[in-house]
Amino acid sequence: MPSLDDYKGQMPAWCPGCGNFPILKTFKDAVVELGLEPHQFTIVSGIGQAGKFPHYLKCNTFNGLHGRTLPVSTGIRLANHDMIVIAVAGDGDCYGEGGNHLLHAIRRNINIKLFVHDNQVYGLTKGQASPTSMEEMKTKVQPFGVLSEQLNPMALAVALDCSFAARSFAGDISHLKEMIKESIKHKGFSLVDILQPCVVFNKINTYEWYKKRVYHIEAGYDPTNRIEAFKKALEWGDKIPIGVIYRNNRPAFEERMPIIKDKPLIKQGFDMSKIEAALKGFY
Amino acid sequence: MDYSIKIGGEAGQGIQTIGDTLAKVFSKTGYHVFTHQDYESRIRGGHNFFQIRLSNKPISASRNKIDILVALDKESILLYKNELSEQGIAIYDSSALRQKYEGKKLLDVPFETLAVEHGKDRIMANTVATGAVLGMLGLKLDILFEIINDIFRKKGEDVIKGNINAVKAGYDFASKNCTDCSFSIKEPAEESLMLINGVEAIGLGAISSGCKFYSAYPMTPSTGILNFMSEKAEGYGIVVEQAEDEIAAINMTIGASFAGVRAMTGTSGGGFALMVEGLSLAGMTETPVVIALGQRPGPATGFPTRTEQAELMFVLHTAHGEFPRLVFAPGTPEQAFYLTNKAFDIAERFQIPAFILFDQYLADSAWTFRRFDLSKIKYNDYRLRGNDFKKLGSYKRHAFTDTGVSPLAVPGDARHVVVTDSDEHDEEGHIVEDAETRIKMVQKRLLKKIPLIRQEMSQPILYGADKPDIVIVGWGSTYGVMKEAVDALSPPRPPLIKGGQRGGIAMLHFSEIYPFPSSPKFLHILNKAKKAICIENNATGQFARLMREETGYEFKYKINKYDGRPFIIEDLIGEINAVIG
Numbered sequence: 001m002p003s004l005d006d007y008k009g010q011m012p013a014w015c016p017g018c019g020n021f022p023i024l025k026t027f028k029d030a031v032v033e034l035g036l037e038p039h040q041f042t043i044v045s046g047i048g049q050a051g052k053f054p055h056y057l058k059c060n061t062f063n064g065l066h067g068r069t070l071p072v073s074t075g076i077r078l079a080n081h082d083m084i085v086i087a088v089a090g091d092g093d094c095y096g097e098g099g100n101h102l103l104h105a106i107r108r109n110i111n112i113k114l115f116v117h118d119n120q121v122y123g124l125t126k127g128q129a130s131p132t133s134m135e136e137m138k139t140k141v142q143p144f145g146v147l148s149e150q151l152n153p154m155a156l157a158v159a160l161d162c163s164f165a166a167r168s169f170a171g172d173i174s175h176l177k178e179m180i181k182e183s184i185k186h187k188g189f190s191l192v193d194i195l196q197p198c199v200v201f202n203k204i205n206t207y208e209w210y211k212k213r214v215y216h217i218e219a220g221y222d223p224t225n226r227i228e229a230f231k232k233a234l235e236w237g238d239k240i241p242i243g244v245i246y247r248n249n250r251p252a253f254e255e256r257m258p259i260i261k262d263k264p265l266i267k268q269g270f271d272m273s274k275i276e277a278a279l280k281g282f283y
Numbered sequence: 284m285d286y287s288i289k290i291g292g293e294a295g296q297g298i299q300t301i302g303d304t305l306a307k308v309f310s311k312t313g314y315h316v317f318t319h320q321d322y323e324s325r326i327r328g329g330h331n332f333f334q335i336r337l338s339n340k341p342i343s344a345s346r347n348k349i350d351i352l353v354a355l356d357k358e359s360i361l362l363y364k365n366e367l368s369e370q371g372i373a374i375y376d377s378s379a380l381r382q383k384y385e386g387k388k389l390l391d392v393p394f395e396t397l398a399v400e401h402g403k404d405r406i407m408a409n410t411v412a413t414g415a416v417l418g419m420l421g422l423k424l425d426i427l428f429e430i431i432n433d434i435f436r437k438k439g440e441d442v443i444k445g446n447i448n449a450v451k452a453g454y455d456f457a458s459k460n461c462t463d464c465s466f467s468i469k470e471p472a473e474e475s476l477m478l479i480n481g482v483e484a485i486g487l488g489a490i491s492s493g494c495k496f497y498s499a500y501p502m503t504p505s506t507g508i509l510n511f512m513s514e515k516a517e518g519y520g521i522v523v524e525q526a527e528d529e530i531a532a533i534n535m536t537i538g539a540s541f542a543g544v545r546a547m548t549g550t551s552g553g554g555f556a557l558m559v560e561g562l563s564l565a566g567m568t569e570t571p572v573v574i575a576l577g578q579r580p581g582p583a584t585g586f587p588t589r590t591e592q593a594e595l596m597f598v599l600h601t602a603h604g605e606f607p608r609l610v611f612a613p614g615t616p617e618q619a620f621y622l623t624n625k626a627f628d629i630a631e632r633f634q635i636p637a638f639i640l641f642d643q644y645l646a647d648s649a650w651t652f653r654r655f656d657l658s659k660i661k662y663n664d665y666r667l668r669g670n671d672f673k674k675l676g677s678y679k680r681h682a683f684t685d686t687g688v689s690p691l692a693v694p695g696d697a698r699h700v701v702v703t704d705s706d707e708h709d710e711e712g713h714i715v716e717d718a719e720t721r722i723k724m725v726q727k728r729l730l731k732k733i734p735l736i737r738q739e740m741s742q743p744i745l746y747g748a749d750k751p752d753i754v755i756v757g758w759g760s761t762y763g764v765m766k767e768a769v770d771a772l773s774p775p776r777p778p779l780i781k782g783g784q785r786g787g788i789a790m791l792h793f794s795e796i797y798p799f800p801s802s803p804k805f806l807h808i809l810n811k812a813k814k815a816i817c818i819e820n821n822a823t824g825q826f827a828r829l830m831r832e833e834t835g836y837e838f839k840y841k842i843n844k845y846d847g848r849p850f851i852i853e854d855l856i857g858e859i860n861a862v863i864g
Contacts, residue, residue, distance in 0.1 A: 010713055039698050044538070047705070055704075055713050060694040062541055063704040063714070064534065065564050071531035075538020075546070078522045079496060083542065083695050104527035259522050266543040266668075266693060268520045270493035275657055278487060278515065282477040283311065 019196030067097025163188035217243030292355030302333030313471030343763030402449035414453030482507030488623025533561030566606025614762020687731030748787030
């Protein structure tokens, strides 16, 4: 069985008090509890503070480009669907730069677990607005406040029939751990939007701000009811629901692609003797 | 024997079906064929043509005279009447065109009426036309019947019978009524030949190299590869995914390659512009990928369906940062096949991005060949997988080595983890900031590899006189037309000049472009020639610039064509003669 010692990585270069620390710690706890070993999964990350995440633990890692976590993850899954693939991105990375990929990864329902470290601000580039910044936020670049409407990742996910959409909070680690585990166990595309304070650049959405507002979705809630899910997804403001907002049983892309239905692509050999038949087709 | 047939008409009228069928009949019979297509960026209407040249000797380009014109619209007659050779005849259907033409070069063949009478369906008018062409040439029909049987097997006996009757009707009509037809068909020199175009050859090269993953966004002229790979997906176990955009296409390709399979993407200039960031990612993470880049005239959307060689500098210089890349520019479908294989091999061996740079002209032109030799295909799995990976005591994805090539392991096959990063990284693949590691990584990734890759590059092909006075130089798809120009401009029996006097004309053709092949031999030929002419399908002479950059040699003479159309033999000869004086 793996232990936390197996997951020691580099010293994080995050600011003291960063919301990424509890996410990192909780993630390690979750994979240890799931019995996952470092070589059994790959983290694909982008650029931003969240992009550094895989360096601070130990696992197969592809730290790629800003916004491009999902297509790289898709390529990995299509080549080897025995490999668990976790995409780690920030709100700018995933909802801004890589927005188009998010739409299509949800459509494909490729079995990727996407964890968005959503601090509602750009950290690495020092404090500009992100797609999830709230309208009253003023920054050096948005001196009149954010004029565009705040993106609602959960409503987007429900609208696109995303097979697993959940929200959690870096300040509620037992909840976060459950969401991470549920997400990894889910068969299909899964989006977990993790609310996370940025202690340096986001003076609005602080730990206190979130703590006053987030609540656990009530026990009787049915996340398979899409209409109810949409209503739940629209809740934001004085009360912010955390938990599984929506889920369905759409078969994952990998199950529907005939070529890899029975065997991952990397396990399928190359048979040169079959090429002669292709050549014959040209006579 | 050397005949050219042109089929002209609107998009959607089926000129490609007639052209493909005739080309297949000729190649199956054993004639050499060269086809080229000219079409507009539209699905219906406009004006397109399909040109086929057939001969009993190998051929490699189109000529400017037509012997048989199949005119499916009035435009064809207007545009190409003057291209008809001395013995040239145009056939058309006066009822379909609602116009009757006078003159003995114009033969009215009632395609539609014969189709209804004999095939029981007006849709078979093109089949009548196909039969009529064969009737004019006096070729036997049995091979066309075989082809019809193959195509319509699923549609049943009636459709097959209808088409065969339609062919016969066209054939008989032309045989009887084309009194001015004076074509003399020689016996074919060959057994059945293979007929293949550029994009099919690239696709075939990919599957022969063990390519398991292809992701692309459709874009002319590279879509043919996407179609080919999809068609072969099931039989050859290839995952083909149409990406949401080219950025996704190259990133998926990189992801699949990282996970352990040979992977490829394809696009054209505009799409490639979107891929550029991903190209740099492949360079930094040392992930092997093959990129098929089909050029068409730009800038921007340009001429979407036409041809140009104007992306050489783009492909050589694009992407941020410095990293090695491989660029091949095949001149024929045969070269495309072997070079695609070589690209996969070198890409994986050195863990770099490799390009097959082609263009619409090569993509859509079909050539005949005796066979492609599969014994020349190289397949080495350079990845570290399975037990070999498990046996290692430790593993570093970007370990420093003498060659700069680190072990490329398949993640998940052993307990070791595989780590890579678009940031500068250490041997393990983890993010770093220090100068010392940076220097060592640049040396490993770039400086150590480049000379080794350069050693793999073949010299250009010298064709024609071996101590030429006149040298024509080109790259990529101009190979065929330059070769024919050399043939036409060479004396009938080249003087024996080995070790002796100089003279004659030769071609130097580059298909392995970058890293630029090391130079003494071809540079000697260029320096000794009285006149060396660089011939390119672009406006500024990009290859000439590359030659100067790499060798210091500067071309005094250039022939550039940038109208979006390929070179035609006679036109090129005229331009060469103008330079020779």
